[in-house]
Amino acid sequence: MLTIRGIEAGYGAIKVLKKLDLDVQKGEIVTLIGANGAGKTTVLRVISGLLAPGKGEITFENERITGLPPHKTLRRGICLVPEGREILSDMTVLENLLMGGFIRRRDEVNSSVKAVFELFPILRERQTQLGKTLSGGEQQMLAIGRALMSKPKLLMMDEPSLGLAPILVNEVFLKIKELRSADVDILLVEQNARKALKIADRGYVLETGQIVLSGSGQDLISNERIRAAYLGGKTG
Amino acid sequence: MFLQQLINGLTLGSTYSLLAIGFTLVLGLLQMLNIAHGDVFMIGAFLGLTFSLLGMPLYLALILAMIGAGLLAVIIERLCFRPLRKAHFLMPLLSTIAFGILLQNVATQMWGSEPSRYPQTMEIAQFHLGSVQISSIDIIILVVSLGFMIGIDLFVRKTRFGRAMRATSEKPQTASILGVDVNMVIIVTFFASGALAGIAGVLTALVYLQITPFIGIRQGLIGMVAMVIGGVGSLRGAMIGGLMIGIIEIMNDAYFTASYRDIILFGLFFVFIVFKPEGLFGAKER
Ligand SMILES: Nc1ncnc2c1ncn2[C@@H]1O[C@H](COP(=O)(O)OP(=O)(O)OP(=O)(O)O)[C@@H](O)[C@H]1O
Numbered sequence: 001m002l003t004i005r006g007i008e009a010g011y012g013a014i015k016v017l018k019k020l021d022l023d024v025q026k027g028e029i030v031t032l033i034g035a036n037g038a039g040k041t042t043v044l045r046v047i048s049g050l051l052a053p054g055k056g057e058i059t060f061e062n063e064r065i066t067g068l069p070p071h072k073t074l075r076r077g078i079c080l081v082p083e084g085r086e087i088l089s090d091m092t093v094l095e096n097l098l099m100g101g102f103i104r105r106r107d108e109v110n111s112s113v114k115a116v117f118e119l120f121p122i123l124r125e126r127q128t129q130l131g132k133t134l135s136g137g138e139q140q141m142l143a144i145g146r147a148l149m150s151k152p153k154l155l156m157m158d159e160p161s162l163g164l165a166p167i168l169v170n171e172v173f174l175k176i177k178e179l180r181s182a183d184v185d186i187l188l189v190e191q192n193a194r195k196a197l198k199i200a201d202r203g204y205v206l207e208t209g210q211i212v213l214s215g216s217g218q219d220l221i222s223n224e225r226i227r228a229a230y231l232g233g234k235t236g
Numbered sequence: 237m238f239l240q241q242l243i244n245g246l247t248l249g250s251t252y253s254l255l256a257i258g259f260t261l262v263l264g265l266l267q268m269l270n271i272a273h274g275d276v277f278m279i280g281a282f283l284g285l286t287f288s289l290l291g292m293p294l295y296l297a298l299i300l301a302m303i304g305a306g307l308l309a310v311i312i313e314r315l316c317f318r319p320l321r322k323a324h325f326l327m328p329l330l331s332t333i334a335f336g337i338l339l340q341n342v343a344t345q346m347w348g349s350e351p352s353r354y355p356q357t358m359e360i361a362q363f364h365l366g367s368v369q370i371s372s373i374d375i376i377i378l379v380v381s382l383g384f385m386i387g388i389d390l391f392v393r394k395t396r397f398g399r400a401m402r403a404t405s406e407k408p409q410t411a412s413i414l415g416v417d418v419n420m421v422i423i424v425t426f427f428a429s430g431a432l433a434g435i436a437g438v439l440t441a442l443v444y445l446q447i448t449p450f451i452g453i454r455q456g457l458i459g460m461v462a463m464v465i466g467g468v469g470s471l472r473g474a475m476i477g478g479l480m481i482g483i484i485e486i487m488n489d490a491y492f493t494a495s496y497r498d499i500i501l502f503g504l505f506f507v508f509i510v511f512k513p514e515g516l517f518g519a520k521e522r
């Protein structure tokens with residue numbers, strides 16, 4: 001339902017993405033892996049509308065969304081959990097969630113808050129605390145919960161496991177799998193390539209702004225080149 | 237006597253607060269000062285005067301002046317801030333200084349540089365509460381400005397759009413990916429800041445009864461002093477700061493020498509900058 005064709009984008013004179021193609025089908029978890037600076041975050045920024053592409057076309061549910069600003073792509077059903085969580089630090093946990101439901105009707109918002117509290121019970125306990133007083137893991141859960149408040153059709157997550165303790169990383173990946181059963185498609189950017197490929201239906205490997213490999217999660221995990229470059233060479 | 241001065245001080249100060257709130261709203265959103273803000277206040281006063289001369293009742297003149305001043309602030313956003321978003325951070329400061337001077341000159345052309353008399357469109361009643369005397373004008377000023385202060389405080393804290401304003405001032409990009417049209421928030425905020433300045437302009441004119449195209453200069457600076465004393469970035473700080481300055485000013489005039497007024501107020505500004513730069517309500521960090 002998301003198709004990206006021939007996207008070129010960058011920052012001023014710096015060209016980052018070079019003729020990039022990528023798809024996410026209905027019901028899929030797709031992961032995008034690549035080294036630091038490969039352009040993963042830039043891909044997500046272009047899709048969400050934070051960065052206008054120089055060339056190329058993006059369509060979502062057969063409609064062209066190239067260059068739409070973020071508040072409009074969100075209304076189409078594309079939501080970004082940004083790199084670094086970006087919690088609103090002077091607002092309470094509940095206010096952060098309400099902001100996540102900004103585009104929705106008041107009565108729908110209340111039931112979504114309940115659903116998020118069920119998914120992340122810790123957030124219910126913390127609901128009156130300010131965002132800045134949460135631990136890193138709690139902030140990550142809040143960032144995901146806040147994104148779900150908009151009822152996205154496609155959820156894009158930029159390194160959701162970054163900076164989390166191993167046990168929390170597992171929990172976040174479990175939640176991501178749960179989301180798929182909740183009918184949300186997912187585009188996942190991860191440093192943790194092994195875990196990401198394990199839960200993904202398909203994966204793309206990005207190197208200096210170009211897709212160099214793509215395939216099913218299982219194929220990529222057993223690919224020699226990927227093992228050497230992204231999976232530390234060990235067997236998984 | 238003291239109680240009387242206190243009420244006079246609150247009345248005057250509440251108009252300063254309205255200005256300080258406008259500075260704070262814009263500053264919180266764009267981290268920039270609108271130097272022409274005092275001149276929006278002045279235009280508001282002249283709009284009120286013009287509508288009153290046309291025979292409109294006070295409430296109507298007030299509403300129209302408020303809308304006019306709000307629209308003027310939106311124009312300032314469009315001309316002085318938006319084209320310069322990627323420019324050096326001092327550029328909007330310079331452009332608003334220039335725009336303020338432009339407004340003063342336009343007002344001089346339209347209404348003359350001599351003081352214009354503000355027409356009386358209502359009977360002024362005096363009320364006596366014990367030793368305290370309070371006029372219907374004072375009551376209107378207090379009710380209108382305190383009403384708007386409480387209203388804007390509740391709006392920003394409790395409503396959906398108010399939350400969007402707070403989100404936008406903390407992290408504009410994040411607000412936009414949560415569905416907030418950031419440009420819309422900026423326009424509404426400028427309108428609100430200008431409208432409050434316009435109200436302050438009309439209310440102040442009701443007290444002094446004479447206005448010139450240059451009344452915005454001191455008023456704007458006082459609004460900034462109020463903001464600093466209250467704590468830069470804090471809405472409630474701006475309100476308290478304005479009220480405090482009003483009280484200090486009136487007390488100075490009553491018990492000391494009126495000609496020392498601005499020495500004391502602007503001296504206080506530096507006392508705060510040096511010894512308490514975060515002001516009464518501002519956050520220490522950031
Ligand atoms: N705001 C910016 N201005 C200029 N260059 C930028 C900017 N943001 C990113 N870049 C450059 O674009 C390239 C891709 O950055 P991007 O953030 O997309 O990488 P990434 O794959 O997400 O990396 P990481 O894994 O470290 O998050 C990098 O070389 C980076 O230096």
Ligand SMILES: [Mg+2]
Binds near residue numbers: 042083
């Ligand atoms: Mg990144």
